[in-house]
Amino acid sequence: MDNDCRRCPVRSVSLFGDLPDEVVFQLDNPSEHLNLPASHLLYREGAPASAAFTLKEGVIKLTRTAVNGRDQILRLLTQGDVLGAEGLMGHTYNHTATTLTPVQICRLPLPVLKQLQAAHPTLNHALLARWALALQQVENLALELGTKKASERLAAFLLYWYARNGHYPSMPLPLSRTETGELLGLTVETVSRFFADWKRRGYLSEKTGIIHLHDLTALKNLSGLENFDETAGH
Amino acid sequence: MDNDCRRCPVRSVSLFGDLPDEVVFQLDNPSEHLNLPASHLLYREGAPASAAFTLKEGVIKLTRTAVNGRDQILRLLTQGDVLGAEGLMGHTYNHTATTLTPVQICRLPLPVLKQLQAAHPTLNHALLARWALALQQVENLALELGTKKASERLAAFLLYWYARNGHYPSMPLPLSRTETGELLGLTVETVSRFFADWKRRGYLSEKTGIIHLHDLTALKNLSGLENFDETAGH
DNA sequence: CGTACAATTGAAAGCTCTCAAGCGTTGTGG
DNA sequence: CCACAACGCTTGAGAGCTTTCAATTGTACG
Structure with a gap:
């Protein structure tokens, strides 16, 4: 070395x-x-x-x-x-x-x-x-933590980590579900449910610590813009 | 001046x-x-x-x-x-x-x-x-924001502000209910409900922007130790 | 192959928000 | 000085979201 x-x-x-x-x-x-x-x-x-x-x-x-x-x-x-x-x-x-x-x-x-x-x-x-x-x-x-709900925080975090790792659609995610929850103020179960849901929808997949993001647009929409058209009316 | x-x-x-x-x-x-x-x-x-x-x-x-x-x-x-x-x-x-x-x-x-x-x-x-x-x-x-529930955050904030204002049981609180919510990640209504509840219980009172803390112990217990005896068993 | 631990899933409870209405206070204009 | 408009606060009821509790499945490691 x-x-x-x-x-x-x-x-x-x-x-x-x-x-x-x-x-x-x-x-x-x-x-x-x-x-x-x-x-x-x-x-x-x-x-x-x-x-x-x-x-x-x-x-x-x-x-x-x-x-x-x-x-x-x-x-x-x-x-x-x-x-x-x-x-x-x-x-x-x-x-x-x-x-x-x-x-x-x-x-x-x-x-x-x-x-x-x-x-x-x-x-x-x-x-x-x-x-x-x-x-x-x-x-x-x-x-x-103060302004978003669970799915928004999780989606935003994945996109943040994606950006921090060079914008490659595949990235290592060295956090357990529990740790992801400890970062985002959520329980293991809540984190797990959203991951499972998004996998089923094809937004992402996962293989032994590596996350593959398949639908960045969907995640971006989830990360806080979900109800945006409703609020944009004001 | x-x-x-x-x-x-x-x-x-x-x-x-x-x-x-x-x-x-x-x-x-x-x-x-x-x-x-x-x-x-x-x-x-x-x-x-x-x-x-x-x-x-x-x-x-x-x-x-x-x-x-x-x-x-x-x-x-x-x-x-x-x-x-x-x-x-x-x-x-x-x-x-x-x-x-x-x-x-x-x-x-x-x-x-x-x-x-x-x-x-x-x-x-x-x-x-x-x-x-x-x-x-x-x-x-x-x-x-990440680890506590509404009442815990609000009680902890009041005690924090109390400490920051010289530990006098009466202190100015220049935040509206809405702003208190914006600090603690809560809605106006949630903040208002806890204030009302704690006034009824005699923990505190309020007169035009001045908060009087009557029961510091109660607030301290609310600020995150609520379930502590249960979790302390582990 | 079995053990330990992480992740997933379900069901129900609990908490907070949302929506809606009423109340109180303050400041302003008649 | 009173009336009212504006705004903040309070309260209620119900919906929605997240947690909790419990059980099952999956996975890495000895």
Whole structure:
């Protein structure tokens, strides 16, 4: 495996795109490049934060648990995303981070990140941009949860994931039905019912974790425009 | 009115707490201090961003509209909060900003903010802290929307607003029933029913925009612990 | 091949919304 | 000063959607 940070495949989209080679080289530390299996717990909500991470490959979910014990997925992270950087502000992690697929991540001890931050102001720009993006994603989630019904949220999510995976009609969906429900505020059964229904209608099909979208138009119509002609009259 | 930014009552909690007096003084520009009535639209989602604002007094809501036309309140802003700073990253506002009470705000043209940002790296810390806080707030909202039922969300919101207003059992609630619904993903009627029910039970009372909380314990129990003894058995 | 776990399906209960009507308050004009 | 119009709030009844509970089927793994 190539562990030279200067040649990191996600460097250009990551936090250190603007940092000079020699600085990035100092980061290099073989022990900090990790390979983890699926379903691996990376850190837990409320735990003292020691490091941030850059996701080089794979998918990670960030969750929080409500007082009633129910989990909510707040973000799905893919290649190039940064997690755990909130430790720079507070001293604990805000979420529980769990791998959904095997992942390659790069570990960045927070003290190192803090030093870099002080020495290279451009890093703050990159951090701000990350935070702004995360905020937009969570705002979109809140908008979905607050304004749409089950089928609309599920259809919108499939289209979102489709777009995020390069607009290929076939895409991996590393979420179980339960997890999909935890993202969209639904029960397993509700998610399962809509999947089954849409398969019967030929909108999509599924084979061991791969989703094939056959009718994007139908899904688009389901994702919030269902009653639009009625409301458009006003 | 005192328009000297050096003596701004919210300066210490605002973005410029760490900036030297002489720099803050340069900001001063009487025309940039605005008084607005309630229900005033400050800027609209998607509009080109020309300035950020600091809220000196009053309450502002940030909303977004879903494709189906339904509005979602994403954040409630109070004294010391900053809005519109996303214009620094993108070029448009991410939300619609509307006053819920009469407000005093301070307008900060984005070019000025950009200059300051370049000249005073500590400002980036302050901005990062703002963004992190906003992210936490929206994450909390998403958690509420995704994991709780109507009464739990409403009770939790009242307790949240109570805490945010200094833990006084009497507090102004500048949201209409409709707006409360737009925050919590509920219809007017549902919100109204729970208020009526809780008034009958003596949990709270209301007089022209002021809410009096009489039974905090009852509300706390409603806010997500309702079935807790049942689920705690596992 | 059997076990464990995920997904599916059905039926019924429960919650929230929708639609509709009535009530209360505020502000305005006669 | 009163009447009324406008708007927000309340209440009821019924429909519709989602959950809950329970049982079955499917699937991956040892």
